[in-house]
Amino acid sequence: MGSESSAADGGEPAGEPHVPEHRVCEPRKQVAIVQDPYDRWTSPNGTCVAEFYRDEDGFRLRFPHQADFLLKPNATPGKFAISAYPVPDCPPPSVQTLLANAIQPLIGNYTGGLFLHGSAVAITGEDGETIGATAFLGLSRGGKTTLAGAFAKAGHPFLTEDVIDLRLDRSRYVVQPKASKLRLFEDSARHLIGDDTRFPDANAKRDVEGGNAIPFAAQPVPLTRIFVLGTDRTAPLSIELLPPSAALSALLPHAFVLDVEDKPRLAGHFSRIADLIDAVGCHILDYPRTYDELPRVIETIIASITPT
Amino acid sequence: MNPSDTFAVSEEVVARRLGEEIVLLDLSSGVYFGLDAVGARVWELLSEKPRSLAQLAEHVEAEFSAPRATIEEDLRDLARVLRERDLIIIRPA
Numbered sequence: 001m002g003s004e005s006s007a008a009d010g011g012e013p014a015g016e017p018h019v020p021e022h023r024v025c026e027p028r029k030q031v032a033i034v035q036d037p038y039d040r041w042t043s044p045n046g047t048c049v050a051e052f053y054r055d056e057d058g059f060r061l062r063f064p065h066q067a068d069f070l071l072k073p074n075a076t077p078g079k080f081a082i083s084a085y086p087v088p089d090c091p092p093p094s095v096q097t098l099l100a101n102a103i104q105p106l107i108g109n110y111t112g113g114l115f116l117h118g119s120a121v122a123i124t125g126e127d128g129e130t131i132g133a134t135a136f137l138g139l140s141r142g143g144k145t146t147l148a149g150a151f152a153k154a155g156h157p158f159l160t161e162d163v164i165d166l167r168l169d170r171s172r173y174v175v176q177p178k179a180s181k182l183r184l185f186e187d188s189a190r191h192l193i194g195d196d197t198r199f200p201d202a203n204a205k206r207d208v209e210g211g212n213a214i215p216f217a218a219q220p221v222p223l224t225r226i227f228v229l230g231t232d233r234t235a236p237l238s239i240e241l242l243p244p245s246a247a248l249s250a251l252l253p254h255a256f257v258l259d260v261e262d263k264p265r266l267a268g269h270f271s272r273i274a275d276l277i278d279a280v281g282c283h284i285l286d287y288p289r290t291y292d293e294l295p296r297v298i299e300t301i302i303a304s305i306t307p308t
Numbered sequence: 309m310n311p312s313d314t315f316a317v318s319e320e321v322v323a324r325r326l327g328e329e330i331v332l333l334d335l336s337s338g339v340y341f342g343l344d345a346v347g348a349r350v351w352e353l354l355s356e357k358p359r360s361l362a363q364l365a366e367h368v369e370a371e372f373s374a375p376r377a378t379i380e381e382d383l384r385d386l387a388r389v390l391r392e393r394d395l396i397i398i399r400p401a
Contacts, residue, residue, distance in 0.1 A: 213400075244331060245331045245340070245343075247329045249342075263336075267333070274324040
């Protein structure tokens with residue numbers, strides 16, 4: 001079990017992927033695990049995205065065809081020693097992406113943080129002042145990254161594209177800026193940064209660095225609005241404030257829970273999400289998933305947020 | 309359900325008031341359930357101590373303006389739904 005590289009959390013400049021301290025071990029094949037997973041993530045099309053197993057006093061997380069992660073509690077409460085075991089030929093960005101977009105938010109929520117699966121943008125007023133952050137929660141491939149990119153293109157910089165890291169600051173929820181990249185399919189990239197954009201594989205996402213065309217917000221921004229993206233991709237444009245119970249049901253599937261059987265932590269997590277709804281509320285956003293529709297979506301959302 | 313049965317909240321359930329509603333989470337199943345204003349009040353009463361439908365009806369009648377018969381029928385429906393979801397337990401008299 002060799003240690004090929006390591007990285008430490010804390011102190012990364014905004015714009016760099018935030019990954020917890022870890023070590024990357026020698027690549028190895030994923031052999032079958034004898035026990036049944038206690039939890040599993042599946043994509044909307046039913047594909048297994050991750051499996052969760054207990055491993056002595058810690059956890060083993062398997063991302064099929066990408067990597068296994070072993071999380072061992074260490075002497076510091078709430079901290080884990082993280083070992084990553086990529087499969088042979090797993091490109092290094094996959095491990096870093098999994099650390100940033102899955103392992104960090106899972107551990108963060110396990111230790112009392114508040115991480116949600118979604119994108120966020122910094123809404124900017126006509127005078128150039130930042131009004132507040134707007135978050136978009138949704139299933140994978142639900143349109144949240146493209147929407148964040150479209151907002152950025154319209155002058156409202158993106159804060160994050162996949163993981164919303166919320167911190168309480170003087171009783172306000174503040175969205176932390178994450179990596180200054182959007183993971184896009186070729187057609188979305190063409191819409192956002194130019195018709196001449198070409199990817200080697202049009203069916204695979206690639207990182208697109210923020211810049212003049214799609215600016216990145218490098219400073220934390222207080223959260224003012226949460227939208228959960230509706231799953232009907234042809235529904236007409238509408239925004240509806242959800243009652244609290246519906247809001248809680250809508251938000252909880254977009255949270256990261258490491259141990260669904262740990263009842264005290266589950267109760268704590270439930271309470272933190274409820275606090276968030278109490279403070280910010282939650283709307284459901286439906287819109288047709290066409291590029292032509294995005295300017296109208298942005299205009300409608302801005303109108304719903306901007307004080308009159 | 310018998311009229312003399314008492315009802316108690318399940319120890320596996322956490323509840324949170326949000327405005328007029330209360331949202332319940334069953335920690336065993338991960339199921340969420342929302343209660344409206346009257347249901348929320350019933351949950352608070354059951355959280356204080358186990359009560360029968362008749363005792364609950366007395367409180368609800370005193371606090372909400374509705375005919376007693378309607379209240380009792382609504383309470384029976386609510387108790388049945390909560391029981392089916394393992395959110396409350398029945399303690400036979």
